Amino acid sequence: MTFIYVQDEKQLKKWVDAIYLNHNSWDDYSYRLTFDATYVDSAGKPHALGQVKVAFLGVREGTLLLQGNTQKLSDAHYSLGQSQSYYETIRELPNAVGKRILNAMRDIVLDEARYKRVEDDEAFRVSLMRYLDMRKIESFRSILKGADINSSYAFAYSTEIGELFSLSVHPDSLPATNLHALIGRNGVGKTTLLANLAHAACTKPDELFLHPEYGRFDSEEPDSLFGNVVSVSYSAFDNFKVPTADGFERELLIPYDYIGLRLIKENRLKTRDELIDELISCLKVCLFSSRKEAWEQSLQILSHDPVFRRLPLAELADLNTEEEVERYRDVLSEMSTGHQIVLLSISRLVELVQDRTLVLYDEPECHLHPPLLASLIRAISNLLKQRNGVAIIATHSPVALQEVPQNCAWLIDRQEELRARPMDIETFGENVGYLTQRVFELEMRESxxxxxxxxxxxxxxxxxxxxxxxxxxxxxxxxxxxxxxxxxxxxxxxxx
CATH class of the missing domain: 1.10.10 (Arc Repressor Mutant, subunit A)
Structure with missing residues (x-):
C-alpha cells in the first residue's frame, strides 16, 4: 500500500492501489494533523474516504507529518477517521482492501491495542478526539462489523422562560420521527429560532452560559447529543449569525456546516457559477464513496417530479472518474433555480449527514412548487432515517406540514415571548386547506x-x-x- 502526499486533486492519477493524503489547513490548537484521504483502486477508480487525522506518539504542535511518498507509516503513527462515512466507504471496498487500508493507516478503531497505547497522548486527546467521543468510536467499530448503529434518542430545547419543545427520534417508527416541523406565520421568529438552535448545539457549555439568548438543549445522553450541525437556507435576505462567523475561529463543541446562498466569510451571495461548482464538487464526493447509494435513493424519490425524471442525472451513478462528472456541468447549469437548489441541498446533505446530525432547514419551500417540496421533504426524511439524524424545519407551508405526523409538528407563535404548541390535530396526510385553516385561521380572517x-x-x-x-x-x-x-x-x- 503506497501513501502519496498530494496538494491538489489533479495528482490523483499516477499511482493505483494507493492512498492519497491531501493536507487540510485545519488547525487544532496548532496541531496540523488533518488530511483528506482518497483511495485509488487497481483500476484507477477513486474512492473518497473523507477526513482522517494522522499523528505519531509525542508529535509536537505544528508538525507536518507527511511529505512525498512512502510505502508505510511507522509503528509510532496512528490515525482516526473523522466521520461515519469514512469507515462505511472503507468497509465497502472489495477483497479485504478496507482492512489493508486500516492496517496501513495504523487505525485505532480497528486496532484496539493501538488505541490503548495512544489514548493518553496529547495529540490524540486535543486533535484527533476534538469532535469525537467514546460513543462515536464504538459506533465506528460497529460500522466496520456491519452492525446497525441506529438508536432512539430524545432531547428538549429551552429558552430563558422555560422549555419550548421536546423531540424524540425512533429509528423504526412509521411515519418517521426523524423530521420535525415548526410552522408559523412570517415574522414570528422562526429563522432566529433556528439560528439559536445552531448556537445552542455547537457552543461549549462554559461559553453557552454567557449567552442565555441561545437557549439550551437538555438530554439524558452522557456524551455529546449531536454529532454535527448543518444549517440550510436559500433565502437571499437572511443574515442570521452562524456559529463560525464571529470574526475569529471559535472553539465549537461539534462541527458546523452551512448550506445556502451566502459566502459567510466574504459576506456576499454566491454567483450561479459558484453554486454549480459547489454542486459538482459535492457530486464527486457522493458518487465515489459510501454515500453513493444514499444519493441514488434520494434522486429516485426526487424523480417523481417530471423535470427530474427527464434529466439524465441517474447516469451519474455509472461514472468511474471525477473528470466524467465535469461533463454534466451544462446539464446542471440549465436546470431551473428551484431544481438546482433541491439537487444541491439533498446532495450536500447526503455528503454531511451522519449519526445524530442535527439539520436545521429554514423555509424549504423557498423557490419550490408544492409537489417538488413534498418530494424534497420525503428525500430528506428518508436520508435522516438511514443515517440516524434529525431535522428541524421552519416553515409556513402546510404542504411541508402534511409530510410529518402530529407528534413531530409544532405551531410557533408569539405574544410577549416565543411559544411552541403541539398541533392538536393529526397532520400526516391531512388536507392542505384544512391545515392552512387550523394554522393560519386568524390571519386568513383578516387578510x-x-x-x-x-x-x-x-x-x-x-x-x-x-x-x-x-x-x-x-x-x-x-x-x-x-x-x-x-x-x-x-x-x-x-x-x-
Whole structure:
C-alpha cells in the first residue's frame, strides 16, 4: 500500500492501489494533523474516504507529518477517521482492501491495542478526539462489523422562560420521527429560532452560559447529543449569525456546516457559477464513496417530479472518474433555480449527514412548487432515517406540514415571548386547506377572501347566501359559501 502526499486533486492519477493524503489547513490548537484521504483502486477508480487525522506518539504542535511518498507509516503513527462515512466507504471496498487500508493507516478503531497505547497522548486527546467521543468510536467499530448503529434518542430545547419543545427520534417508527416541523406565520421568529438552535448545539457549555439568548438543549445522553450541525437556507435576505462567523475561529463543541446562498466569510451571495461548482464538487464526493447509494435513493424519490425524471442525472451513478462528472456541468447549469437548489441541498446533505446530525432547514419551500417540496421533504426524511439524524424545519407551508405526523409538528407563535404548541390535530396526510385553516385561521380572517366575505355579510342589506353570491357576481366557491353561511348565522344571532 503506497501513501502519496498530494496538494491538489489533479495528482490523483499516477499511482493505483494507493492512498492519497491531501493536507487540510485545519488547525487544532496548532496541531496540523488533518488530511483528506482518497483511495485509488487497481483500476484507477477513486474512492473518497473523507477526513482522517494522522499523528505519531509525542508529535509536537505544528508538525507536518507527511511529505512525498512512502510505502508505510511507522509503528509510532496512528490515525482516526473523522466521520461515519469514512469507515462505511472503507468497509465497502472489495477483497479485504478496507482492512489493508486500516492496517496501513495504523487505525485505532480497528486496532484496539493501538488505541490503548495512544489514548493518553496529547495529540490524540486535543486533535484527533476534538469532535469525537467514546460513543462515536464504538459506533465506528460497529460500522466496520456491519452492525446497525441506529438508536432512539430524545432531547428538549429551552429558552430563558422555560422549555419550548421536546423531540424524540425512533429509528423504526412509521411515519418517521426523524423530521420535525415548526410552522408559523412570517415574522414570528422562526429563522432566529433556528439560528439559536445552531448556537445552542455547537457552543461549549462554559461559553453557552454567557449567552442565555441561545437557549439550551437538555438530554439524558452522557456524551455529546449531536454529532454535527448543518444549517440550510436559500433565502437571499437572511443574515442570521452562524456559529463560525464571529470574526475569529471559535472553539465549537461539534462541527458546523452551512448550506445556502451566502459566502459567510466574504459576506456576499454566491454567483450561479459558484453554486454549480459547489454542486459538482459535492457530486464527486457522493458518487465515489459510501454515500453513493444514499444519493441514488434520494434522486429516485426526487424523480417523481417530471423535470427530474427527464434529466439524465441517474447516469451519474455509472461514472468511474471525477473528470466524467465535469461533463454534466451544462446539464446542471440549465436546470431551473428551484431544481438546482433541491439537487444541491439533498446532495450536500447526503455528503454531511451522519449519526445524530442535527439539520436545521429554514423555509424549504423557498423557490419550490408544492409537489417538488413534498418530494424534497420525503428525500430528506428518508436520508435522516438511514443515517440516524434529525431535522428541524421552519416553515409556513402546510404542504411541508402534511409530510410529518402530529407528534413531530409544532405551531410557533408569539405574544410577549416565543411559544411552541403541539398541533392538536393529526397532520400526516391531512388536507392542505384544512391545515392552512387550523394554522393560519386568524390571519386568513383578516387578510384573505374570508375578510371580503365577512365585509359583505356585515352589510345591512345582506341577509341570505344569495345576497352574498350576487354581491360577488356569482364568483364564490364551496368553501366560501360555507364561510358565508356560518357568518350569516352568527349575524342572525347578533354574534357578528
Amino acid at each position: 384573505s377572501y374570508y375578510a371580503t366575505i365577512d365585509e359583505i355579510v356585515r352589510r345591512k342589506n345582506v341577509r341570505t347566501i344569495d345576497d352574498v353570491v350576487n354581491a360577488l357576481d356569482g364568483h364564490l366557491g364551496g368553501e366560501g359559501k360555507a364561510i358565508a353561511i356560518a357568518l350569516l348565522t352568527a349575524k342572525e344571532h347578533d354574534l357578528l
